Amino acid sequence: MSLPVRALGSGSNVILKRYLDGLIIHVGLLGRSVVDETADDVVVRIGAGENWHETVLWAHENGYYGLENLALIPGSVGASPIQNIGAYGAELSDVIERIEVVHSGSLTTRSLLPSDCQFAYRDSIFKTEKGRDWLITAVDMKLSKTPTLNLSYPALEVAISSSEKSPQALLRAVIAIRKAKLPDPAAQPNVGSYFKNPIVTREKADALGARYPNLPQYSARGGAVKLSAAWMIDHLGWRGKGGHGALVAKEHALVVINKSAKYASQIIEFADEIARSVEAEFGVALEREPQVLGSDTPV
Ligand SMILES: Cc1cc2nc3c(=O)[nH]c(=O)nc-3n(C[C@H](O)[C@H](O)[C@H](O)COP(=O)(O)OP(=O)(O)OC[C@H]3O[C@@H](n4cnc5c(N)ncnc54)[C@H](O)[C@@H]3O)c2cc1C
Structure with a gap:
C-alpha cells in the first residue's frame, strides 16, 4: 500500500484537521557544522x-x-525553506546555499540550489x-564573518540608536519587538501570521492609496506592491473580535488565536469571514499562510 507522506517539524505553522491520512514523518535530524570557509564567509550545514x-x-x-532579523521565529530548520521564512526585511533565501532533500516516494536524494527552489515571498517549490x-x-546557509546589519525595516532603524549599530544590538531589538508584538503561542495558541501580505499591481496599489492614504505599501519583486494585511484587518475593526471559538489578537491583527475551537474548520471559517470582509472593502484577496494538513472526515 502506498501512503501519502508529509513531514512535520515543530507544528507551529500547520492547521491540523481532525483526520490525518497517510504517514506523518517528524524529521528530527540534528547537527550544526561549518562545511566551507573563506576569509569573509562560512557555509554552515544545519540538520x-x-x-x-x-x-x-x-x-x-x-x-x-x-540571521539576526530572523530571530525568534518558531519552528525547525527543516521547515524554514517551505515558506521561505522572513521577517523585518530579511528572508531565508538571502542566505541559502543548498538544501539537502530526500524524495518520500523513491528515496532519491538531491542537493538543491536556490535556483531550483522558486523562492518568493512566503513561498517556495x-x-x-x-x-x-x-x-x-x-x-x-552562507553567513558573513564580518558584522553586517540589515536595517531595511523602518522599526529596526528606529529601535537601534546610531551609537550602537552592531549585530548584538540588532538581535536584541528583533527579539524585543517580537516579544512585544506577538502573542506567545505556548500561552495563546496561534500559528503566527494567519494571512500573507497580499501582493498587487502598482495600478491597484495607487488606486487603494488614493482611497486609504494610511494603508502601508512596500515594494515587492518585479515592480509589484505588497500591502499590509494587518492594516486592512485592523481598519475593519477585527482586532480583539472573536467568533467560532477563535479571536483576532489584540496585539496584532494578523494573528488568530484559538480560544475554544475544537476543530480546525472553526478557525478556518472565522478566518474566511475576515478574508471575505477584506475582499469586500478593498477588493483584495487574502491568502492563508499556514499549511492545512488532513481532512474533516475519515479517509
Ligand atoms: C508566534 C509565531 C510567529 C511566527 N512568525 C513568523 C515570521 O516572522 N516569519 C515567518 O516566515 N514565519 C513565522 N511563523 C511561522 C513558522 O514559524 C514558520 O513557518 C516555521 O518555519 C514553521 O516551522 P515548523 O517546524 O513548526 O513547521 P511545521 O509547522 O511543522 O510545518 C510547516 C510546513 O513545513 C512542512 N515541513 C516541515 N518540516 C519539513 C521537512 N523537514 N521537509 C519538508 N517539509 C517540511 C510541513 O509539512 C508543513 O507543510 C510564526 C509562527 C508562530 C506560531
Whole structure:
C-alpha cells in the first residue's frame, strides 16, 4: 500500500484537521557544522531537526552573521525553506546555499540550489505539487564573518540608536519587538501570521492609496506592491473580535488565536469571514499562510 507522506517539524505553522491520512514523518535530524570557509564567509550545514531560533543564536555567538532579523521565529530548520521564512526585511533565501532533500516516494536524494527552489515571498517549490514530496534533511546557509546589519525595516532603524549599530544590538531589538508584538503561542495558541501580505499591481496599489492614504505599501519583486494585511484587518475593526471559538489578537491583527475551537474548520471559517470582509472593502484577496494538513472526515 502506498501512503501519502508529509513531514512535520515543530507544528507551529500547520492547521491540523481532525483526520490525518497517510504517514506523518517528524524529521528530527540534528547537527550544526561549518562545511566551507573563506576569509569573509562560512557555509554552515544545519540538520533539519534543529530548532530555528537556537540556530540563529548559535550562528551569532560563533560570529557568523546574517540571521539576526530572523530571530525568534518558531519552528525547525527543516521547515524554514517551505515558506521561505522572513521577517523585518530579511528572508531565508538571502542566505541559502543548498538544501539537502530526500524524495518520500523513491528515496532519491538531491542537493538543491536556490535556483531550483522558486523562492518568493512566503513561498517556495516545496509548497507546490512538484516539490511537495521532497523531505528536507539539511539546510546550508552562507553567513558573513564580518558584522553586517540589515536595517531595511523602518522599526529596526528606529529601535537601534546610531551609537550602537552592531549585530548584538540588532538581535536584541528583533527579539524585543517580537516579544512585544506577538502573542506567545505556548500561552495563546496561534500559528503566527494567519494571512500573507497580499501582493498587487502598482495600478491597484495607487488606486487603494488614493482611497486609504494610511494603508502601508512596500515594494515587492518585479515592480509589484505588497500591502499590509494587518492594516486592512485592523481598519475593519477585527482586532480583539472573536467568533467560532477563535479571536483576532489584540496585539496584532494578523494573528488568530484559538480560544475554544475544537476543530480546525472553526478557525478556518472565522478566518474566511475576515478574508471575505477584506475582499469586500478593498477588493483584495487574502491568502492563508499556514499549511492545512488532513481532512474533516475519515479517509
Ligand atoms: C508566534 C509565531 C510567529 C511566527 N512568525 C513568523 C515570521 O516572522 N516569519 C515567518 O516566515 N514565519 C513565522 N511563523 C511561522 C513558522 O514559524 C514558520 O513557518 C516555521 O518555519 C514553521 O516551522 P515548523 O517546524 O513548526 O513547521 P511545521 O509547522 O511543522 O510545518 C510547516 C510546513 O513545513 C512542512 N515541513 C516541515 N518540516 C519539513 C521537512 N523537514 N521537509 C519538508 N517539509 C517540511 C510541513 O509539512 C508543513 O507543510 C510564526 C509562527 C508562530 C506560531
